[in-house]
Amino acid sequence: MDILSWDGTLSSGGRILIIGEHNSQEEHDEISCPQKEETSCSEKEELIDIATLVQSNCSKVPYYDLHIIYSASYRVPVLFFRAYYSDGEPLGFNAIEKDLPAHSAKALLDSKWTFITQEEHPYLNRPWFKLHPCGTSEWMKLLFHVDVSVAKNGVTIELYLLSWLSVVGQVVGLRIPLEMLNQP
Amino acid sequence: MAADSPSSVRKVVVHLRATGDAPILKQAKFKIPGTDKFAKVIDFLCRQLHRETLFVYVNSAFSPNPDELVIDLYNNFGFDGKLVVNYACSMAWG
Numbered sequence: 001m002d003i004l005s006w007d008g009t010l011s012s013g014g015r016i017l018i019i020g021e022h023n024s025q026e027e028h029d030e031i032s033c034p035q036k037e038e039t040s041c042s043e044k045e046e047l048i049d050i051a052t053l054v055q056s057n058c059s060k061v062p063y064y065d066l067h068i069i070y071s072a073s074y075r076v077p078v079l080f081f082r083a084y085y086s087d088g089e090p091l092g093f094n095a096i097e098k099d100l101p102a103h104s105a106k107a108l109l110d111s112k113w114t115f116i117t118q119e120e121h122p123y124l125n126r127p128w129f130k131l132h133p134c135g136t137s138e139w140m141k142l143l144f145h146v147d148v149s150v151a152k153n154g155v156t157i158e159l160y161l162l163s164w165l166s167v168v169g170q171v172v173g174l175r176i177p178l179e180m181l182n183q184p
Numbered sequence: 185m186a187a188d189s190p191s192s193v194r195k196v197v198v199h200l201r202a203t204g205d206a207p208i209l210k211q212a213k214f215k216i217p218g219t220d221k222f223a224k225v226i227d228f229l230c231r232q233l234h235r236e237t238l239f240v241y242v243n244s245a246f247s248p249n250p251d252e253l254v255i256d257l258y259n260n261f262g263f264d265g266k267l268v269v270n271y272a273c274s275m276a277w278g
Contacts, residue, residue: 101250103226103237103250106236106237107236107237139239139272142203142204142239142241142270142272143241143245143246143247144245145203146201146203146241146243146245146270147243147244147245159245162246163245163246163247166241166246166247166248166249167239167241167247169249170247170249170250175249175251175252176246176249178252178256178257178260181244181246181260182260
């Protein structure tokens with residue numbers, strides 16, 4: 001395979017549908033919602049347990065579902081995601097925007113709606129958000145241009161997906177463990 | 185191997201490589217404490233090139249999360265005593 005003439009897309013050997021879940025609570029250092037029982041002040045009523053003041057946020061831990069779906073028209077994987085609180089209430093776009101890592105928020109400012117759009121999930125037929133795919137082949141090309149082993153051996157689908165996910169995962173705050181790349 | 189410094193913090197040599205249509209930096213090699221996050225490298229690049237966003241990746245077709253420690257990246261992707269970090273301006277989404 002001639003890497004220089006590769007267009008950065010994935011040939012349609014089959015569709016990919018991977019379901020992953022990402023609880024963004026780990027990213028939220030500000031949530032001091034206590035998981036333990038507040039029994040420390042049960043004896044003396046004068047004591048004020050300030051940890052309970054933020055209790056109203058307890059149910060407001062956002063959960064994210066991430067799906068990877070192959071786009072036949074762009075011939076690249078596309079990240080679909082949705083966010084909802086533990087009580088099932090979905091997060092609107094504005095709430096998600098506040099939840100995203102800072103650099104994603106910056107990209108959103110520049111190119112809202114060409115970056116993240118709301119669309120019907122092709123299999124679940126519900127409104128999900130998706131990362132726009134049309135730039136994907138360009139930066140996938142860049143990623144693999146510098147990898148010397150690719151010119152000799154080509155790109156496996158697993159490697160392609162891992163590389164792709166390392167980029168799109170950053171948008172939603174997903175971090176690929178470096179150990180994954182060391183596996184044969 | 186990473187350069188040793190008198191203090192307990194090991195420094196990593198980072199070599200910044202322009203790819204695609206990105207401008208080449210006058211000074212492309214730097215030493216950065218291994219305990220720093222990759223975000224520092226990204227921010228430095230953005231400031232030097234006067235850009236809000238850049239596409240930043242390492243040699244194994246991987247774009248590191250900004251929260252990764254530089255020393256971890258060096259240990260996984262470093263070669264010949266340095267960590268090569270590629271950057272491009274054309275980071276279009278859609």
